[in-house]
Amino acid sequence: MNKTAAIRAIIGATETRPIVFTPGSASAIAQDLADLPNHFYLNGPLGLASSVGIGVAMETERTTVVVDGDGSLLMNPVGMLTAGTLTSLRLIHIVLDDGVYAFTGGESIPSRRADLCALARAAGYRRVFSTAKLDEFAALLRSQLMSCTTPVFIRCALIGGDYATTERMTADLENHARRFYRHISDPVWLARAA
Amino acid sequence: MTALVKAGDVAKELCRELIAADFGPYFGTPCRTLNPLHAALHGQVGILTVAREENAIGIASGTSLAGRCPVVLMENAGIGQCVNAISALVVPYRIPMLLVVGLTSEPTQVRLTGSLLENLGIASAELDPAEPLGVQVEELSTIVQRRLQPAALLVPPAAFAEG
Numbered sequence: 341m342n343k344t345a346a347i348r349a350i351i352g353a354t355e356t357r358p359i360v361f362t363p364g365s366a367s368a369i370a371q372d373l374a375d376l377p378n379h380f381y382l383n384g385p386l387g388l389a390s391s392v393g394i395g396v397a398m399e400t401e402r403t404t405v406v407v408d409g410d411g412s413l414l415m416n417p418v419g420m421l422t423a424g425t426l427t428s429l430r431l432i433h434i435v436l437d438d439g440v441y442a443f444t445g446g447e448s449i450p451s452r453r454a455d456l457c458a459l460a461r462a463a464g465y466r467r468v469f470s471t472a473k474l475d476e477f478a479a480l481l482r483s484q485l486m487s488c489t490t491p492v493f494i495r496c497a498l499i500g501g502d503y504a505t506t507e508r509m510t511a512d513l514e515n516h517a518r519r520f521y522r523h524i525s526d527p528v529w530l531a532r533a534a
Numbered sequence: 535m536t537a538l539v540k541a542g543d544v545a546k547e548l549c550r551e552l553i554a555a556d557f558g559p560y561f562g563t564p565c566r567t568l569n570p571l572h573a574a575l576h577g578q579v580g581i582l583t584v585a586r587e588e589n590a591i592g593i594a595s596g597t598s599l600a601g602r603c604p605v606v607l608m609e610n611a612g613i614g615q616c617v618n619a620i621s622a623l624v625v626p627y628r629i630p631m632l633l634v635v636g637l638t639s640e641p642t643q644v645r646l647t648g649s650l651l652e653n654l655g656i657a658s659a660e661l662d663p664a665e666p667l668g669v670q671v672e673e674l675s676t677i678v679q680r681r682l683q684p685a686a687l688l689v690p691p692a693a694f695a696e697g
Binding site: 388 | 593594622623627
C-alpha cells in the first residue's frame, strides 16, 4: 500500500472519530481526499502529532486516531513514551513508515535498523501491530477502533509512490482549530461515540 | 489576606486560585522553583508529568482543542525548547493555555525567557507573592479563558521558598 491508500482506509474506518494528522504529506493527502471536521491537520511542528492526540483522547475519553510518520515519530518519541504510560487511553497511533521525509523532498530517514514496533512495546504499548497489506490494515484498524481500551500502535510499511499533492494547508489555522473543537465537543457526537 | 500568606504557603494558595478559576488539566516538567506548586497540584487535582516541555505543550493543546484551559509547568530553560511548538501550534491555531514558568537565578536564561515570550506574542506577568494571588490569577484568566489566548506566569526563584 502507498500513503494515499493507507490514509483513504484510515478516513473510511475512523468515521467521525477525531484524527490528528502529522505535518506534511499526511495532512496534505488527507485534506485532498476528504476535508472533514473530525480532522486536525498539523502545520507543525514535526513530532507532536501523538502528543496532541493524547490530549484529545484524555479529554474526550473517546477513541482518537493519530496518523504519524516514521520521520516525525523519530523526531520526538516522547509522545510515544507518554502514551505507553497511560494504559487506559483510547488512542490508536498509526505510523506510516515509508523510510523518507516525503514532504521535504525525500531525504532518507535514519531508521533502517530501528524496529519501531519494538520501540512501541518498550514504551508500554500493549497492542502492537505491523502490516504491509492494505486489506489487512483496514480490517485491523476497524477491529481496533471497535475494541480500543488501551493505546494501540500500528506500523504500516508503505511501498510505492503517491499521486502528487499540492501543499494544501489551510491559511486560517484559527478557524481550523475551531472547526475541530466544535466537532469533538458536540454533545450529540460525544453521546454517540461513547 | 493573601498578602499576609507566608512564603511557604504561596504555592498552595496559587494552586487553590488556579483550580478555583477553572484552569486545568495540569501538565508538568521537572522544575526546582515550581516543585512546591507541582506537589500541591498533585495532591489536589493531579498533574501529569511529561518528559519533555514541547510534548507537554502538545498534550495541553489537545485538551485545549477539546475545550479545557490547560496549564503547563516548566522551568525557563524549557521555553527555548518549546519555541517551535508555541510558534507553529499554540499561536497560529490560537490555542488557549497557561504556561507557568519557573525562573532560575541564571540571568541569561531569565533575560532570554522574557525576550522569547515577547517575540512569540505570549502575554506574561511575573508572580508577586506580596500581592493578592486571586487578582493575579484573574488577570491571567481573562487572557486565557475570555480572550482565548495563551499567557505565561513567571515565578521568581524564591517565590515558593519556605519562610
